[in-house]
Amino acid sequence: MKAAVYRRYGPPDVLQIEDVEEPVPKDNEVLVRIVATTVCAADWRLRKADPFFIRFMNGLWRPKKIPTLGMEFAGKVESVGKAVTHFAIGDEVFGATGFKFGAYAEYVCVPEGRTLAIKPDNITHEEAAAVWFGGISALHFLRKAKIQAGQKVLIYGASGSVGTFAVQLAKHFGAQVTGVCSAANLDLVKSLGADEVIDYTRDDFSKAGRIYDIVLDTVGKSGFRRSMKSLKRGGFYVLVAGSLWSSWFGGMWAAATGAGKVVSGIASGGPEAQTFLKGLIEVGKLRTVIDRCYPLEQIAEAHRYVEAGHKKGNVIVNIPRR
Ligand SMILES: NC(=O)c1ccc[n+]([C@@H]2O[C@H](COP(=O)([O-])OP(=O)(O)OC[C@H]3O[C@@H](n4cnc5c(N)ncnc54)[C@H](OP(=O)(O)O)[C@@H]3O)[C@@H](O)[C@H]2O)c1
Incomplete structure (x- = not known):
């Protein structure tokens, strides 16, 4: 599958599109074909190892643990593991990979039960991708x-x-x-x-x-x-x-x-928070503001724009279907 990968810390151009192995879901995981993801602050901070301590979690000299960025997504369920009970092939979903990242790709595996939910019908994949x-x-x-x-x-x-x-x-x-x-x-x-x-x-x-x-x-x-x-x-x-x-x-x-x-500290959220937000979206009380959408091939451009610090709401990355 195609994915945006970075092999060294640095400016947006370190992000390159490569062919990488498609993930295989474990028993409790759902394989999602990603339709849309975002460029959020955590993505560009990890890309340039800013602040420095990021290197202690992702590799001192180069990114070792997380080669593909992207924290949140919306897409379609492609397949499910044997123990998955709440999702079926074809379901439209939205969610987060969290600090595992990996959503700048055609497919991602996510365990059911924490950060994955059925997408509200009244919003697009682009809008859903940026909720998390x-x-x-x-x-x-x-x-x-x-x-x-x-x-x-x-x-x-x-x-x-x-x-x-x-x-x-x-x-x-x-x-x-x-x-x-x-x-x-x-x-x-x-x-x-x-x-x-x-x-x-x-x-x-x-x-x-x-x-x-x-x-x-x-x-x-x-x-x-x-x-x-x-x-x-x-x-x-x-x-x-x-x-x-x-x-x-x-x-x-x-x-x-x-x-x-x-x-201060690090935000966290689970199914209760996601259900709460989803409920508000479904009754039209919460909406996603979208500034720009970029295709995956222009991921470096998208990062450059977001890192400048003046986006309005969210910047979306579309993953084209092959
Ligand atoms: N602690 C946590 O768990 C946690 C969670 C999420 C995010 N964060 C952090 O929170 C920060 C914000 O994230 P974000 O995604 O919301 O950022 P963002 O979308 O990139 O923020 C961009 C917005 O900030 C405004 N802005 C820039 N300078 C400003 C200023 N001096 N005064 C007022 N507004 C200003 C810009 O408006 P103008 O163009 O009008 O200036 C722009 O609309 C990031 O540093 C991120 O790392 C932390």
């Missing part, structure tokens, strides 16, 4: 912040993959949402339900005198001081992305003084 990374992350962090109806929530970086899902989910939980993004994305963020939008290129959210129960930063650029200044005493400052300084030392200071609670 942004949607599960946004849900994980909003739940960590114990979001409640009526709260005031600021989403900093509201136009990216995590941000677009976070705005919609925070609205679903009944919060009053302020989204921070650049002028080009104000209409998009409003269309996702934000009650108020702030253009970060023009206005400093911390100078408006508003106080939030939750400040959720998806890009690590809200600034510790500015965010604490805008946070209700005892509120949650959530760093989906951000510096270790802010999350560790800032977190200790905020806890010691009672100023707030700093939440």
Whole structure:
């Protein structure tokens, strides 16, 4: 089968299309023919080993454990292992390979029961492929912040993959949402339900005198001081992305003084979270924002675009059927 493979860490051009062996499902696995996958932040970070510690998990000098990137996908079940009970050949599915990656390929094997579900009928494979990374992350962090109806929530970086899902989910939980993004994305963020939008290129959210129960930063650029200044005493400052300084030392200071609670770490989610998001998609309360779609052959271009840090929502990679 065709797959995008990288044999050394580096710029997008290290990604090359190669013929590799097709995977064979184990007894508890489902073989999925991938229709669409995405380029998410984890993909380009792994490709260039940024931050450096990635080398300790994926090979010090070159990528050894994970030669094919791609964390999330949508596609069709091609075959199933002997012990699989919930999926059948031909089912349309969506899910994640998680930290095993491997979705930049025609086929992938996924165990049933954790990160695979039947695709909602009312969305395309492209839309379904991008639900996992942004949607599960946004849900994980909003739940960590114990979001409640009526709260005031600021989403900093509201136009990216995590941000677009976070705005919609925070609205679903009944919060009053302020989204921070650049002028080009104000209409998009409003269309996702934000009650108020702030253009970060023009206005400093911390100078408006508003106080939030939750400040959720998806890009690590809200600034510790500015965010604490805008946070209700005892509120949650959530760093989906951000510096270790802010999350560790800032977190200790905020806890010691009672100023707030700093939440960071790695998002996780399982069948319950996926079913929750799927339910919202099916009733039209959650949608995937798609910026661009690239064919697998243009994977390097797709990585270049995403790494620049200004995509709107999600970038999709289509895997053509041979
Ligand atoms: N901890 C975890 O488990 C976890 C999970 C998921 C993601 N992450 C991390 O979270 C980060 C975001 O992921 P993502 O996929 O949502 O990113 P993304 O989609 O690439 O984010 C792009 C968006 O960020 C906005 N942006 C860039 N600079 C900004 C700034 N200074 N202020 C406000 N917005 C700005 C851009 O808007 P403009 O074009 O308008 O600037 C763009 O729409 C990544 O670093 C990722 O590694 C962590």
